[in-house]
Amino acid sequence: MKYIVVLGDGMADQPIPELGDKTPLEYAKTPMMDSLAQLGEIGMVHTIPDGMKPGSDTANLSVLGYNPRKYYSGRSPLEALSIGAPMKDTDIALRCNLVTLSEDEDTYEERTIIDHSSDEISTEDAAILLEAVKRELQTEQYQFYVGTSYRHLLIWDKGEVVDLVQPHDILGQKIGDKLPEDQDLREMMKKSYDILVNHPINVERRKKGLHPANSCWFWGAGTKPSLSSFEEKTGKSGAMISAVDLLKGIAVGASMKVITVEGANGGLHTNYEGKAEAAVKVLTEDGYDFVYVHVEAPDEMGHQGSVEKKVKAIENLDERVIRPIVQGMGDAGEDYRLLVLPDHPTPICIRTHTADNVPYLLYDSRKEEHHTYHYNEKEAAETGILKEEGHKLIDELFS
Structure with missing residues (x-):
């Protein structure tokens, strides 16, 4: 069994009038994520511990299974590792x-x-x-x-x-x-x-x-960070694919493999396909158990306040990262579990992060649930599922 996280940084948002009071995730054309949602589970997760600042540092530590209250010592020290x-x-x-x-x-x-x-x-x-x-x-x-x-x-x-x-x-x-x-x-x-x-x-x-x-x-x-080994902590060998030093630094601190993809730059025009190809390769050819694919573009477009570009970043994530990963794993005949989520919202209206809950999608290639879900904030909230402790969600991916 292989395990994958695809994280769309800052992908969650609030309803926007010019999108017909839909969020960018709700408005975007995301047929791949929607089809996986219909075969899996969606819900909401609280990634930022109460009282902590809503940043990609604390949130991504949570998604990787590291309780920020225990492991967080500041953002910049993690980047220093990278x-x-x-x-x-x-x-x-x-x-x-x-x-x-x-x-x-x-x-x-x-x-x-x-x-x-x-x-x-x-x-x-x-x-x-x-x-x-x-x-x-x-x-x-x-x-x-x-x-x-x-x-x-x-x-x-x-x-x-x-x-x-x-x-x-x-x-x-x-x-x-x-x-x-x-x-x-x-x-x-x-x-x-x-x-x-x-x-x-x-x-x-x-x-x-x-x-x-x-x-x-x-x-x-x-201050200087101290993370425990991801493999010792989870029993899974792990790899990180990201263009930004924060995520690479977390991976270095957690003794994960860091994969550099040529042309990946943390912007809207990044090498999406290269990230997907690297993810499939590290799992199916290099023998790793787990890969974390981080895409920065939705967050950057949220900071820029661009509705059109944030929608495009989400559609790129769906079509150019998630689809080829699913196809590649299927072609390789590998069973896998896939977790898709943002780390935090970056609402267009305020152009910065919030600590609000975010929607997650959990898919198992061996199962077919046959729901009528679409993957977005509204429908994920309507399921009534809320994971209060974000750093424990990865345990459900591995279970």
């Missing part, structure tokens, strides 16, 4: 986003955050910009590391876990009262703007109609 940034027990890791701020104001504090991802800047361009920042700002105390796209890292020697604002939570807002209280971090952010605003790469981005990556933004502080 990037390979060394961390001492006394180090603090912080996410360093390359963001877009407005440029017409007289002072840094008066500026507005326009885009948390700088139009999903390429890793190649971001690495050049971060190198410019490093030349001016890096010290023995503060070390910068390149990640993926707009997502980078700062390691703070003998630092502290300070309360920092997530940039995707304040899109369209002035940043003055959102900046770090720590003066060193605040000054580095201000200086990064001066370094980046007229960098040749940003001059070219403006000419192309793209948002400039004109400032660093620090958030997600945390």
Whole structure:
């Protein structure tokens, strides 16, 4: 028996008037997920423990079976594991986003955050910009590391876990009262703007109609993580397929195999088919028991506030990831159980995460339940099934 999780990051949402008061998941054409729902089980699951911030870090730990109350030490330390940034027990890791701020104001504090991802800047361009920042700002105390796209890292020697604002939570807002209280971090952010605003790469981005990556933004502080081995914990050998360092870092911490798919970039135009092909291969040819296929696109489109693109991301997940996985497993003659779900909602109306329950779909290739379900938030809630402890849902996948 093989086991698969396909996670559409931020896929859940709220009813949207322009979609006829349907959610993007309800509105999207998802014949593959709907057909699996009719042969399996759907319901709702609570992935974010009460009182914890709704992030992809806590939520994906839950889906993988790690209780965030026990294992969570901050988002950035998990990304450090993926990037390979060394961390001492006394180090603090912080996410360093390359963001877009407005440029017409007289002072840094008066500026507005326009885009948390700088139009999903390429890793190649971001690495050049971060190198410019490093030349001016890096010290023995503060070390910068390149990640993926707009997502980078700062390691703070003998630092502290300070309360920092997530940039995707304040899109369209002035940043003055959102900046770090720590003066060193605040000054580095201000200086990064001066370094980046007229960098040749940003001059070219403006000419192309793209948002400039004109400032660093620090958030997600945390201490060195300690995850138990996924295989020791579950008895299953596991692999992770994701374009983002957070998920890769969780996998490294859990001693899972990390599979890098060429062209997978965490955006709308990612290599969906490559992820599906890699998932089937690791199960049917490489002999692994479990694979976790993470697709970032629905979350990014939610942060962008694009209804059309979020619907498209969900349809891509259905047609270009789930369908070829199902077909590939069938062609290989393998019995398998498949769990499909978001980690958290990223509603278009607020462009950030919430801790609301999310719909899940659990399918077993050996069984045919013959329901009339469609896979979406409304019908999953109508079943009356609610899994209160998200980190235990994986036990049902394996049962």
